Amino acid sequence: MLNRILAITGKEFLHLWRDPRMLAAVLLMPVLMLLLFAYAISFDIRNVPTGIVDMDNTPTSREYAQAFDASDLFNVSYRADTISGVDAVIDEGRVSIVLVIPKGFGKDLLAGLTAEVGVYVDGSEPNSGRVSRAAALALTTQYNRELAVRWADLNGVDISAVGGLEPLMRTWYNPELKSSDYLIPGLLVVIMMIVTVQQTSVSLVRERAQGTQDQITVSATRPTELLLGKLLPWSILALTEVGIITLVSKWLFNIPLRGNLFAFALGTFIFVVCGLALGMLISSFCNTLESANMMAIVVAFLPSFLLSGFVFALEQLPEWIQWLSCALPVRFMVELTRDVFLKGAGFAEVLPEMSFMLIFAVLAITLAAHFYRRRLR
Amino acid sequence: MTEANAISIQNLTKRFGHFTAVDHLSLEVPVGQVFGFLGANGSGKTTTIRMLTGSLTPSSGKAYVLGANVAKRVAEVRRRIGYMSQKFSLFEDMTVEENLRFYGGVYNLDPDEFAARREYILDMADLRGRESELTANLSVGWRQRLALGAATIHSPELLFLDEPTSGVDPLARRRFWDLLYELAKTGVTLFVTTHYMDEASHCNRLAFINSGRLVAEGTPNELRAQHNGATLEEIFTKLSTN
Known part of the structure; x- marks a missing residue:
């Protein structure tokens, strides 16, 4: 079982290595986005x-x-x-x-x-x-x-x-109101979402479209082994990128990392599982790489920008959009990340967000497994 | 069902909604034969193969492959069969070596076994010296032989070949069939679909299907005799238009 999964995972990394554009998109895009958001799109008011x-x-x-x-x-x-x-x-x-x-x-x-x-x-x-x-x-x-x-x-x-009233204003968590403090934890979530949802759905659809999935299935590789082998590389990449961005934001942009790192790690893991399941779901509905890509953009890209509170505070959006945002895990992950990074939250504080994501993960995996199995028959 | 049959099908049927792709098909393929499975596009050849390899569940009927009921013992069956499709199922962005290594891993070969099979396949497919070449840069003939190597890396007893020679030049086709004969000589049963009647005439036995139903079966000579000495092309046209 392990042999097979490793063979498939190794092959996935080879694909990535042989496709410089893909490699660049996966490795450089997050860094570019980070620089762009940290320097160019600043909401800080100065001068x-x-x-x-x-x-x-x-x-x-x-x-x-x-x-x-x-x-x-x-x-x-x-x-x-x-x-x-x-x-x-x-x-x-x-x-x-x-x-x-x-x-x-x-x-x-x-x-x-x-x-x-x-x-x-x-x-x-x-x-x-x-x-x-x-x-x-x-x-x-x-x-x-x-x-x-x-x-x-x-x-x-x-x-x-003389008695007098003196207003004392104090901004908590982000005293200088630096927008990078606010944006970068959100950006981390967006990048994870893109890597997991888009890349997994595209890689699963490609395997099916080029006929190699049939070949692998006929080799007595169980669907679970195939999926684990194909999802493992993207989980590793997503987690590595989270690590890199966390370090860069800590050392280059001085984003405080005040809370419990393990709570953040666990949350990240659950979120990555959500993303992979979403990618699987998309792949089971799409037959071509183009449609998988488009659907990934609609499901992963747009909501993580617009409905996550990443850029636009959710409280300022209409109520029905706030409800809509609860349907996807991004908003909870953005909250969790900010809570841990800026508010110093631990397990207890982020338990609600984690539970929501866990529920989502279980639902998405169940659905994805159902449709995926139907696809194979 | 005896051990003498590599494949034994009884009333195998597959329906997709109202469409019946394979209709009460019964067939026996003796061990060690090169069996040609013929029919026009859409006649149900690929659907039959997919049921025999356990990729599709039959709507009704039974399929025994190498003595095992496919529906019940799919994992065991799959370990003992090989499958090569028209698409070749190679990873073009990977080298010859990497493709072989991948399928070796997927078939769970141990290192010694893999090393031995690798040597054998490189010789068989005439790929020695091209181990580190990207599959995309190989000519179609070489790719086809590499695909055959990958499909047989685990030394299967029965090999399904679904139009393995479409889009390949006559010379490469001839060479490929030489390889198939060599495989057959080692006792491997071959179940081949093809649209080339010259290839069909090289088979030990042939089965024609039309709309998922078996319409003729026998050795090439028996079939020609039954149709008053018509060529296989003429028989194919006649059986496929009825």
């Missing part, structure tokens, strides 16, 4: 091109503007003392946020009155627009507080004696 219109031009207004200059978030690339050019620079896309300090700003503040500033945000890119607006507000609030403290000092009031 927002910023304009400052200081119509007041007093020491106070300059001090206030200085707060924006000093922040990483804003990159002040336009300065003026009239508002007349603002429309043009926003239209041309030279700046996406403009801070307007009106005349009398410094005087009002020194008199203890409330001063107003205008913040114009280019909303055509909503995400960075939203973030820069929030940051501008935060900076202004902070400056406000500094002014209050200074005022208290000047007037001899002990600030600690």
